[in-house]
Amino acid sequence: MTATIANRIGQAALVLLLAFTASFLLLQALPGDAILIKYQNPEMGLSPEQIAEIRLRYGADAPLWAQYGNALWNVLQGNFGYSVQAGVPVNALLATNLPPTLRLASLGLLVAVLLAGAVAFAATLAPFRWLREALQSLPSLMIAVPVFWLGIMLIQLFSFRLRLVPVINPSELQALILPVATLAVPIAAPLAQILIRSLDEAELQPFVAVARAKGASRSSVLWHHVLRNALLPVLTIAGVLFGELLAGAVVTETVFGINGLGRVTEQAVSNQDTAVLQAIVVLAAAGFVLINLAVDLVAPLIDPRLQRSTEALA
């Protein structure tokens, strides 16, 4: 058991190091850098000597390996460096922006799960064929709609036309409604798609025939017996969903003008703020690792057959 844990931790550390190094090299390969963008801006009106001095202060032209070593050493100590554009330490930036994004993302995921469940069950239980087919193609529509367009349309309809939810100066609860809805739609799509497929497949299993023979109704069979079996494929795409959540958060936060990691990412990309981008890459990699670990731990709980096989191996 401890061997497996140590193994997993070692793997996780390797993944994080690779992510860090790869992002460092790729960002350095880009032309220009954050300092150039911020201070070369004509609006600042700085002379070339002043800009050269600023570059010296930031150590922007030090050799590559020196910058890498420096950055790595700092990260190991928990210091992600300094955001050139915002002028604050990256840790402070993350501390203020991570909680709102986590809140948005977790609520978005929750609503997405409910939405996907609703669509999947409706599609499976639909009485008419045309209805079933329409509902089955709904996930494709949901994923095809661009997130920013959806966000703007929701604002126009619910905030400006129907005046149900204010966009400016909303209360805490009001501020979450539209962004969560916007974020939930593209997340619910793959969930719904997979759930529909796996519900269909699980329904063909022999134990379903037994349950029906014993007199259970179709929906009761789906809910009590089939769902647990159908959940496993859904869990496996949890990592993909996490990536979609991050991407969705970037667009949603920009459209709604709310603070969060997504907005920070978007601005860091525009300004080539290397320190911030690397911190986000490391955080995202850590997130993936944790989610995969969580899925591996939860899967045997959902499907006891996995538990027995892991026991056999151990």
Added chain:
Amino acid sequence: MSIHPFKMLQRPVQVAVTALLFSSVSTGALLARDQPVQGGTLVYLEQQAHTNLYPPAGGFYPNSGILNQITDKLTWQNPDTLEIEPWLAESWDVNSDATEYVFKLRPGVTFSDGTPLDAAAVAKNFDVFGLGDKERGYPVAEAINNYEASEVIDPLTVKFTFTAPAPGFLQATSVIGSGIVAPSVLEGPYEELGDATKIIGSGPFVVESEVLGQNLTLKAREDYNWGPLNIGHEGRAYLDAIQFIVTPEDSVRIGALLAGQADFIRQIQAYDEPQVEAQGYLIHSAPTRGVNNNVTFRPENPLVGDLRVRQALTAATNTEEIVSTLFSAHYPRATSVIASTALGYVDLSDRLAFDPDRARALLDEAGWTVGADGIREKGGTRLELSAYESLPQPQNRATLQLLSQQWAAVGVKLNVLAGDSGSATQDNLDPLKTPIRPAMVGRADPDVIKSNFYPTNRDSLLQKGGTNPNATWEDPQLNELLLAIASEPDTDKRLDLTGEVQSYLLDKAYVIPIFEEPQVFAGAPYVHGIGFDAVGRPSFYNVWLAPR
């Protein structure tokens, strides 16, 4: 039997009394609409968050929107007459060659933390603005040239000395970059001034709270009593508070205004103006009175190093088409290098006439023959140019694309590049990669031309000694003229020189001015008293909200 006093009155008297009652009510209502109302909160939507509130960083419009309410300046430039009038300084003396300025300050002015705004505070401010502070990372203010030192003569008198004539300094004391802050603000590092709550000024509003990157609340300063004489009223601001909310998405900003969720917004594109005006809301378009929105050539690039090519491209540009297709009545066509509302403007529209035949003739003369695909070539080289769009300029991408179409008609190809900021910033320093660059500067003083073209300032032409370390090209005659403007103490001579440099720039076809770029805002009809400084920065001191 009950007595009804009213009915007992004679009928004409009844009518007269009723009429009197009604008229007094309606007059009262009319008066209420015209008289400023004290109180209320203005909800102002900004497109971008502020970056830093060090006053010389106020060139960036989101920064200046805040700085203009919380800081005051020594002088006030009347936006209508462009004259410099007293504000924190009651009077001033300038010596004959503009190397010494003495300001007498208005007594009784305090910062919002209670400390007095005296000569020592003003001296400290300008020492930092004029000389910078390397240790703390404060850059030198763009508007201040040749600063040497300050001297406190008495608590209300301060003297500034310059190493060379600085005729633009008086106007420089009125720009947003010279907002006076409490000396304690300038003790910390530059980055700290990104936090608005740290800025202590003497302005009519004070920063109350802030959520960085999202919103900011200002509240009125009760004891404010030192506005400029001609600004509109005295005493504290009418508003109780202003809420700045960052709303990056255009449609959300406009929609919020029209839905009544916001009162005033900045940045509204020309194509969105009709929907705002259709609902009875107001477009406030403030001129920036500086160098017009233009494309500047980098003559170091051999393709545009030939005067005839530049003249041809100027003749091939149809600014009328650009303005009428992409913009609205608020964006006047350019008729010179600087705006028609700018100081020292001369009408040079004859040099900017649209003449595609002349363009073709010039290009033929320069030896560029039309190739098989319609693009001219000479000695195996195609006449193909590139330019990166300039994001702060409105609809710049569309402007460049339309320009590209117009130039294609005379056989020149213009590639419009978006590019991320990194490659755009880097390539803009290389004339071979970017023979053309869009530019614009807002400042209501002839020094603005020097700001744009001089090598050690913005260096649009990429001359030797400027931002491009590998530059070999320069125009000493132009630089001499620019320096002369910045150092000529006599006002009339200075304006003459300004006219001369505009003619010179257009004779050499270094720049193609396109339109006079305004700052465009939109406001609800119940918002009264919006004011702008000389370059379109909003002032909310006089603003009052009519009851809706």
